[in-house]
Amino acid sequence: MQQDDKPAGKASAGKAWSGRFAEPIDELTRRFNASVDFDRRLAPFDIRGSLAHARMLERCGILPAADLEAIERGMARIAEEVRAGTFPWSIEREDVHFNIEHRLTELAGDAGKRLHTARSRNDQVATDMRLWLRDEIDGLAALLQRVRERILDLAERNAATPMPGFTHLQVAQPVTFGHHLMAYFEMFTRDAGRLADCRRRANMLPLGASALAGTSYPIDREWVARELGFDGVCENSLDAVSDRDFAVEFVAAAALAMAHVSRLAEELVLWANPRFGFVRIPDRFCTGSSIMPQKKNPDVPELMRGKTGRVYGSLVALLTLLKAQPLAYNKDNQEDKEPLFDAADTLRDVLAILAELVGGLVAQPQRMLEALREGHSTATDLADYLVRKGLPFRDAHEVVARAVRAAEDSGRELAQLPIAELARFSPLIAPDAVEALTVEGSIAARRHIGGTAPEAVRAAIARARRRLAAG
Secondary structure, three states: OOOOOOOOOOOOOOOOOHHHOOOOOOHHHHHHHOOHHHHHHHHHHHHHHHHHHHHHHHHOOOOOHHHHHHHHHHHHHHHHHHHHOOOOOOHHHOOHHHHHHHHHHHHHOHHHHHOOOOOOHHHHHHHHHHHHHHHHHHHHHHHHHHHHHHHHHHHHHOOOOEEEEEEOOEEEEEEEHHHHHHHHHHHHHHHHHHHHHHHHHHOEEOOOOOOOOOOOOOOOHHHHHHHHOOOEEOOOHHHHHHOOHHHHHHHHHHHHHHHHHHHHHHHHHHHHOOOOOOEEOOHHHOEOOOOOOOOOEOHHHHHHHHHHHHHHHHHHHHHHHHOOOOOOOOHHHHHHHHHHHHHHHHHHHHHHHHHHHHHHOEEOHHHHHHHHOOOOOOHHHHHHHHHHOOOOHHHHHHHHHHHHHHHHHOOOOHHHOOHHHHOOOOOOOOOOHHHHHOHHHHHHOOOOOOOOOHHHHHHHHHHHHHHHHHO
């Protein structure tokens, strides 16, 4: 989007760069080159950045006060037109920046033409995108807060609800449903932290870098940074206009957040299946079948799972876009916006509905408990019991493995074997082994930080609520 501040020629009237060209751009190229259909969402941020730039120019004696007043009046009118949906967008004017500049010139005359002094579309669009992304991250942070609050509420109600813990999707050991949910709280907390880190690095001002080399005008970049709420200025003009790390970093963070959404969505799909029956998903998040009247399909979790690939695609697109680009700005970078916008839109919509979905989930404790009665879920506890009796763990592992095989051969669960029968595998097994073989005993024994005992889960929830309250 590099711009030369030259008078418009007859060949392409209305173009800010037209004086250089002897023939007008053809219609196909015009449409191929235009970005206004998707970058118009930057309009509020373009206006904010332009007003800060104009006020800085006036403070530095570069722009007359009367021109600043005309620009401010014109921008106020444009902002209202954008909000009302009456702004006259035109593909003839290529992008959001030229559209606003053209309208400002209609409203403010020559003052509108002077606004572009000491800047280029290169540093202008980089500034707009950082302003937009900053606001997006703030909105996503609020949504992640809501998702985590819903997870905590559901986990608290189920801090003592036993369910199977799985590895390789096979019953492994007993946990509580609350403990399982708290794993997702941790994932989404890391996502919030990554977005906060991304915001910090994105919150540096490119404006003042101009096309690539800075400007000969006596500008005050630090004043503009303060006016727009940036933490500082980009230190190198070449990097300022060509850097899109902030976009890649955001989409990478969004992709990882979507991976966590997808993992939870997959579990909800499994848990809602009658073969599991661990949760009931409210009807408002499901659909039926056009042919099978009994069906209740978990469409919302499935679609969340599917949309994850969409955000992954945006990440790959941005990384590929930047690959091998020489300094400084290149037109390739016009292609940064659609993947960035789509990733943000997708993550925002998914998190909003996920919060409501989690808030509506109803656990089915009886089905979870029934599942724990299959798969010898307390086998490790029996091995630990033997270790406490003095048997080396590897030997204890072998003893219990043989007992499990015997139980399976007889069509029973390990916990159903009488103590006398278990004692045949090791003389160390005594009547007090019964406690180790119960689901309740297994869960209660893990009361350390990070463990699944109800008291440990409740303590983790309390700590998590304090973390959320502290921001």
